Amino acid sequence: MKNKDAKGMALVFIAAVLWSTNSILVKSIELPSILIGAMRALIAGVVLMPFIRLKKIKWSLKLLFMMIAFTVQSTCIVIAIKLTSPSIAVGMQFTAPIWLYLYSRLKGYPFYKRRVIPLAVLSAGVVISMFSKAEGVTMLGNIIALSTGVWFAIVTQLGKELGGDNPVGMTSINNLFMALVLLPLFCRDSIPKLFDMDTVGWITLITLGVVQFGGGYVFYNLGLRYTSAAKAAMISPMEMVLSPVWVAVFMGEIPDIIGIIGFLVIVAGIGLEVLFTHRYEKAAEAARQELTS
Numbered sequence: 001m002k003n004k005d006a007k008g009m010a011l012v013f014i015a016a017v018l019w020s021t022n023s024i025l026v027k028s029i030e031l032p033s034i035l036i037g038a039m040r041a042l043i044a045g046v047v048l049m050p051f052i053r054l055k056k057i058k059w060s061l062k063l064l065f066m067m068i069a070f071t072v073q074s075t076c077i078v079i080a081i082k083l084t085s086p087s088i089a090v091g092m093q094f095t096a097p098i099w100l101y102l103y104s105r106l107k108g109y110p111f112y113k114r115r116v117i118p119l120a121v122l123s124a125g126v127v128i129s130m131f132s133k134a135e136g137v138t139m140l141g142n143i144i145a146l147s148t149g150v151w152f153a154i155v156t157q158l159g160k161e162l163g164g165d166n167p168v169g170m171t172s173i174n175n176l177f178m179a180l181v182l183l184p185l186f187c188r189d190s191i192p193k194l195f196d197m198d199t200v201g202w203i204t205l206i207t208l209g210v211v212q213f214g215g216g217y218v219f220y221n222l223g224l225r226y227t228s229a230a231k232a233a234m235i236s237p238m239e240m241v242l243s244p245v246w247v248a249v250f251m252g253e254i255p256d257i258i259g260i261i262g263f264l265v266i267v268a269g270i271g272l273e274v275l276f277t278h279r280y281e282k283a284a285e286a287a288r289q290e291l292t293s
Contacts, residue, residue: 008227012235015220018212020242023086024250025208026078029201035190036205037078038182041071043209045175048217052169058162066158071178073151076144083141085255087244087263088129092142094240094270095149096156098122103157114276122269129262134255168221175213234274241267 080089
């Protein structure tokens with residue numbers, strides 16, 4: 001059992017490593033941000049098509065809203081990577097728990113004290129990051145990055161409400177929808193630039209769609225076959241830690257001290273959220289076992 005669990009966690013870690021290459025790959029491609037996002041979506045959507053199980057997809061208006069939210073979120077993260085530092089761009093995406101918590105309060109869901117400290121730390125990290133003055137960091141980029149957390153929260157909430165047991169297939173459909181929306185509506189004038197790219201540019205773009213995105217989701221879902229979702233959630237945020245490391249090592253872009261502090265505070269907030277949730281679920285499971293014994 002332990003070997004099986006370790007195998008699952010190793011697969012999830014590989015997924016996190018692949019996802020973490022997003023920033024360095026996007027920054028290496030000399031194309032408009034929206035075109036990069038659209039092409040990544042098209043390539044990833046095609047790669048993941050074999051996982052689609054149409055009978056398991058719950059087609060509805062809510063599903064359409066989720067696909068729209070996914071398109072906006074995925075486009076914003078690519079734009080943010082171009083307009084701010086990777087640590088801010090990726091870190092802000094993980095502020096989704098803040099917005100999900102606010103949504104739950106608006107809906108009148110139960111209040112859990114265990115979530116106050118992690119969310120307070122996350123919020124502090126967001127505020128600190130907004131004041132970063134590092135080269136290449138813009139307030140517009142920071143705001144767009146922050147919006148990715150909001151859109152990610154919407155996608156997450158709608159995904160929970162829709163349910164279903166075909167997550168990789170749904171990811172493929174989301175990406176294909178995104179490509180079909182962006183390419184004809186927002187990329188018509190920039191599509192010719194694809195033909196001006198050299199071989200290295202095309203290899204980077206294909207790697208972004210096939211390996212970084214498609215491969216990441218495949219390894220993540222394979223990992224979930226062998227380990228719990230709670231343990232996977234503890235490992236997947238490694239994407240946020242590794243992403244700015246790759247950019248610093250290979251591209252020499254190092255955030256200023258404010259950006260670093262903000263990033264580390266966000267990492268701490270995510271860590272506390274995962275840790276407290278894991279402890280709560282462990283205690284709840286122990287209580288259930290005690291009742292049934």
